[in-house]
Amino acid sequence: MGYQEKKQIVLDELEKSLGAVKEEEVEQFVDMICDAQQVFVVGVGRVLLMLQAFAKRLNHLGIKANYVGAIDEPAITEHDVLVVGSGSGESVVPLEIMKIAKKYNAKIVHIGSNEHSSMKEYEDLFVRIPCSTKLGLEDEVKSEQVMSSLFEQSLLLLEDSVASMIVEKKQIEDVHALWKMHANLE
Template identity: 30%
Template sequence: MNFDEMYPKILSEYEQVFQKIDYKNIRDFMDTVRDSNRIFLIGVGREGMATRAFAMRLMHMGKEIHWIWDDTTPGIEPGDLLIATLGDGQIGHIHYICERAKEAGGNICVVTGSPSGRTARDLADQVLFLPAAVYRGTDAVVPSFQPMGNLFEQCLLILFDMVIMMLVDEDPAQSFEKMSERHRNVE
């Protein structure tokens, strides 16, 4: 398949995914993020990279953000939010982290393409369902001709960016100019 055949198929997949998303689910997620003072995030692989990009934008908004794997990450306390991205809903070490966070009193939000997975089912206080084909996923989602979890990972980055833009748009104290002032200035 050449470039001119491939990009329309990919764009069509994106359109199908975003048309299938439940806006109320996004709204609930946005409210949780807005109302949380300390937010911890975890994800692995390419979906972890999309989640790290989301963490960066949350920091640019002025949120206190911590990436679970960083050595400087403090302990989770009651009322803190852990956003765990698990495409297939069943990544063992992320499940373990969610168990520990739950024991510490944290609120767990699982972002997944497979909400029937055990972490979403057994531990999540909230699930954000992104209905895109994901590697080893088992739920009804938009299928993809792309390999493994490409569609989920790509749509995750776009969805997280949209969430940030909507949060900024809804908050009169926020602006993209203010966000840019918080951007790292030592690079």
């Protein structure tokens, strides 16, 4: 199979996975982000990279966002939101970070596939992207891609959709003006 066929597989799978996300969960997610003083993100591996991209985008939108473990990471408080990315919901480091965030009464959003994970008792909101995970749950969107690529792609595109919803909610009319928030030491 060549590029065109592989590209179509990716696009078809993304349509299925993102099409299965519940709009009301995403709307709640947007509200939580907009109501927070700060947003923190945590995940591992490629999921963390997708979340770091989201934190960067939130900063472009004027929302203070950080990733857990950054050298300049501030303290989390009850006015903040922790966004956790974990398809399986069983990733050890994000789970432990959730427990700590709960001690500080932060709100927690878990974006994942497994709605019955170990993270369930700590999350205030679960946004489900029903993609294939290492657990191989029956109701997951099956993928022909490598490992958890579909989840990571879906996560990034979900976050970009959320960013667009935030622009609308905050009534940012001049999106070109957002470039002033973009890094300029490049």
